[in-house]
Amino acid sequence: MGIENSLGDGFLTTKVDSLTNWARSNAAWPMPMGLACCAIEMMAFAAPKYDAARFGSEVMRFSPRQSDLMIVAGWVNYKMAHAVRRIWDQMPDPKWCIAMGACASTGGMHRCYGVVQGCDNFLPVDAYVSGCPPRPDALLHALMKIQDKIRTEHSTKLDT
Amino acid sequence: MELSETLQSVVDDLSENYSEHLIDVYQSTGDTFIRLQPDSIVEVCKYIKNEHHFIYLADILGADRFTSEERFEVIYNIVSLRDRERLFLKVWLEEEEPTVDSITDVWQSASWHERQVYDMFGVRFNNHPDMRRIYMPEDFDYYPLRKEFPLLGIPGSIELPSSTPDTE
Numbered sequence: 001m002g003i004e005n006s007l008g009d010g011f012l013t014t015k016v017d018s019l020t021n022w023a024r025s026n027a028a029w030p031m032p033m034g035l036a037c038c039a040i041e042m043m044a045f046a047a048p049k050y051d052a053a054r055f056g057s058e059v060m061r062f063s064p065r066q067s068d069l070m071i072v073a074g075w076v077n078y079k080m081a082h083a084v085r086r087i088w089d090q091m092p093d094p095k096w097c098i099a100m101g102a103c104a105s106t107g108g109m110h111r112c113y114g115v116v117q118g119c120d121n122f123l124p125v126d127a128y129v130s131g132c133p134p135r136p137d138a139l140l141h142a143l144m145k146i147q148d149k150i151r152t153e154h155s156t157k158l159d160t
Numbered sequence: 161m162e163l164s165e166t167l168q169s170v171v172d173d174l175s176e177n178y179s180e181h182l183i184d185v186y187q188s189t190g191d192t193f194i195r196l197q198p199d200s201i202v203e204v205c206k207y208i209k210n211e212h213h214f215i216y217l218a219d220i221l222g223a224d225r226f227t228s229e230e231r232f233e234v235i236y237n238i239v240s241l242r243d244r245e246r247l248f249l250k251v252w253l254e255e256e257e258p259t260v261d262s263i264t265d266v267w268q269s270a271s272w273h274e275r276q277v278y279d280m281f282g283v284r285f286n287n288h289p290d291m292r293r294i295y296m297p298e299d300f301d302y303y304p305l306r307k308e309f310p311l312l313g314i315p316g317s318i319e320l321p322s323s324t325p326d327t328e
Contacts, residue, residue: 078318078320086321113309113311113312117312
């Protein structure tokens, strides 16, 4: 506790990691990948009643370049998978992914030839949400889990 | 068989003019079905549309009957809006290269329906303006609604995106 004494009022000390993670976890801007009925619940998640703004995630960015968190809401078929992956590749690092609902997580009731049986076949998924469709609070829960994950990350590295 | 006045006149006219093409007429669950020789379908459709005012083609369906002979079936669902009648025409096709003439010249809306039947069952339509698949990728080798096709598809038959991004 030596350094604070010499800094005077208006300064505090922290780790760069903590500061970055604090900022990142409270501003995870979603990329809404709304593909089916889950997208309706995703809208409710952002709307005033459930209010994702409390967690800093109210700004749905329809440009992948400006978003940090992809919410795959709905079933992904093989043709669409290429578009989803392309959007994911366009998102700047660091980025996270939520597979929302049974279909995005496992294929769900679409157990057939045209639908990818879980979007983790081509995306690195961080959080899965069960439900068909999940309630908005379940999606908020997933968002909070992602925030927890971000807060424990070592994001700053020395460039050697 | 209890046919309505309109349908009775259709059946009478067909058996008079196209008796050699008419195979079967029957009713089931309240609908009337007419089975025809495959090579006469365009001619008969034209006739029914022009003479009996069945101007609306509601749908074209395929079916895999999974029989050793005449395995595939194409079903035409046509409606007369004037007489409020619905009629089903059917043709049976062989398993090897099932082919039937396209009716896009009679009803243009047949185009996408026929493409769907082609996509799902592999039934080809002669003289179709744009005989491509409608749902599945163009390079897909199978016909998903045929009975022998597995429920979950053939692993690896449709490519998933690469999980390493292009770094050009």
